Amino acid sequence: MVKIFVYGTLRKGVYNYERYLKGKDTYRYNGYIKGSLKTIKEKIYPAFLPEGSNLVIGEIHEVDETTAKTLDELECYFGKNNPDNEYNKELLDVYNQDGEKIDQAYVYVFNMTNPINKTIIGDEIECHDYVEHLKNIKAI
Numbered sequence: 001m002v003k004i005f006v007y008g009t010l011r012k013g014v015y016n017y018e019r020y021l022k023g024k025d026t027y028r029y030n031g032y033i034k035g036s037l038k039t040i041k042e043k044i045y046p047a048f049l050p051e052g053s054n055l056v057i058g059e060i061h062e063v064d065e066t067t068a069k070t071l072d073e074l075e076c077y078f079g080k081n082n083p084d085n086e087y088n089k090e091l092l093d094v095y096n097q098d099g100e101k102i103d104q105a106y107v108y109v110f111n112m113t114n115p116i117n118k119t120i121i122g123d124e125i126e127c128h129d130y131v132e133h134l135k136n137i138k139a140i
Contacts, residue, residue, distance in 0.1 A: 001026070001062040001063065001064060002062065002063055002064070002065065002068040002106060003028070003060055003061070003062055003103070003104070003105040003106065004060070004061055004062075004063060004068070004071065004105055004106050004107070005031065005033055005058050005059070005060050005092065005094055005105040005106065005107045006021075006058050006059050006061060007033065007037065007046065007048055007056055007057070007058035007107070007130055008045050008046040008048075008058075008130045009044075009045045009046075009130075010061075010071070011058060011059055011130065011131055012027070012059065013131060014130075014131060014134070016045075016074065020067070020070060020071060020074060021061060021063070021067070024063060024064070024067045025061040025062060025063050025067065026061065026062040026063075027059060027060075027061055028059075028060040028061060028062060028103075029059070029060055030057065030058070030059055030060075031057075031058060031059070031060055031094040031095060031096065031102060031103065031105075032055035032056060032057055032058070032094065032095045032096070032097065032099075033048070033050070033055075033056050033058065033092050033093070033094060033095070033107055034050070034052070034053050034054065034055060034056070034093070034095065035048055035049050035050040035051055035052060035054065035056055036048070036049050036051055036052050036054055036056070036124055036128075037054075037056045037124070037125040037128055037129075037130060037133075038110070038121055038122055038123060038124055038125060039122030039123050039125060040110075040120050040121065040122055041120045041121075041122050042120070043120070046125060046130050046133075047110035047117075047121055047122075048107065048108070048109055048110060049109065049110055049112065050090070050092065050107075050109055054128050055095060055097070055099065055128060056128045056129075057128060057129045057131075060094060060103060060105050068106075071108075072089065075087040075089070075108045077089050077108065083111075083113060083114060084114065085111045085114060086110070086111060086114065086117065087108035087109060087110055087111055088108070088109045088111050089106050089107070089108055089109075090106065090107055090109050091104055091105070091106055091107075092104065092105065092106075092107045092109075
């Protein structure tokens with residue numbers, strides 16, 4: 001089993017959870033990763049960048065290898081250090097709401113070495129919670 005931390009459209013209650021994870025995962029718990037959450041121009045999914053000390057909310061799930069590979073395809077992850085990756089997959093620390101480390105999990109990190117990504121990165125999601133952001137813009 002593979003631990004993944006999801007912060008965007010793969011979270012419970014959001015459309016990609018229903019399509020890719022529901023019934024194929026074991027939900028563990030909510031947690032936080034340190035960094036920034038940003039919009040992507042003309043997209044309805046976010047970018048996570050491991051910069052700064054903001055706590056970005058998300059969920060840890062465990063998935064089998066087949067589901068993990070399907071998620072790699074969804075996130076346009078073609079392999080470590082591939083310049084065409086939309087997202088890189090990195091093992092990051094996961095924290096509780098007090099900022100104490102509680103676990104590690106794989107996180108899809110927006111690939112800023114991809115030239116296209118540099119042109120489409122948007123504004124900071126100030127609430128650091130993509131589900132709350134979607135509610136605020138009335139997308140869910």
